[in-house]
Amino acid sequence: MAIHDLGSIVGAHRLFAGLDKEFLDLVTGCAMNARFAEGEYLFREGDPADQIFLIREGQVGLEISAPDKGRLTFMTAGPDEVIGLSWLVPPYRWTYDAHAHSDVRAIALDAACLRQKCEANPALGYDVMKRFMPVVVDRLHATRLQMLDVYGNRG
Template identity: 35%
Template structure:
């Protein structure tokens, strides 16, 4: 249950846009155990993790939140800020002390509209990250609930 380097936000952004984005960054710190955001709340910012790890989780009625993914340094924390209605689809908690760059979603969306090349690259990269995470979740579900011993499913 771990993200890989292929989820790095900055890797596919054009240098000028990446530099403008980094100019907007604000350094933040979350102590271990801090709830960073809750599923269903307004998604008005996002982070790129420098140090530490974050657990993405989902609500399970009558049970504790179920872990979905563990994010580590270089990973994007938060994807829901880019797509209306701008609400978190998952929750997030610092698994260890976390240092990260924080970005204001409204400002970054405005930058994306002003610089279409950057905006397209950013949207494409976030979509790739989402697709990667969905594929990882699918594989975990197959491991948990798929057929055992190579027997075909009836």
């Protein structure tokens, strides 16, 4: 098995592909490997949103609790996807649960570390925001389509 350094792994993820080497080094300074066993929670609703996860292997279900329906998975994320947008907006708390549907390997980025580096280097902050905004927009679009599917077929 080939051994890769964190910088090459972070740089290979679609979120940070093509990131300037100087910026990649700054982002990688906030990174660490993370593993979760099937059934384990990456985070729970209401907890501090203190990490961003770059999924490398496995499937993660994003879940909410619905009255009279229990736990509902509203999205499943897999390899090369990002989990964790709540780190961007105060009060930096998770608004859903993330549950490993299989064994998961990921890169965890320390959110406070990344926010601090983005504040200190506005060019980095702008580049990071440009990379995260399409993810936010895609999630909003997917939610809209899901809402149409759920509510659109009413007589």
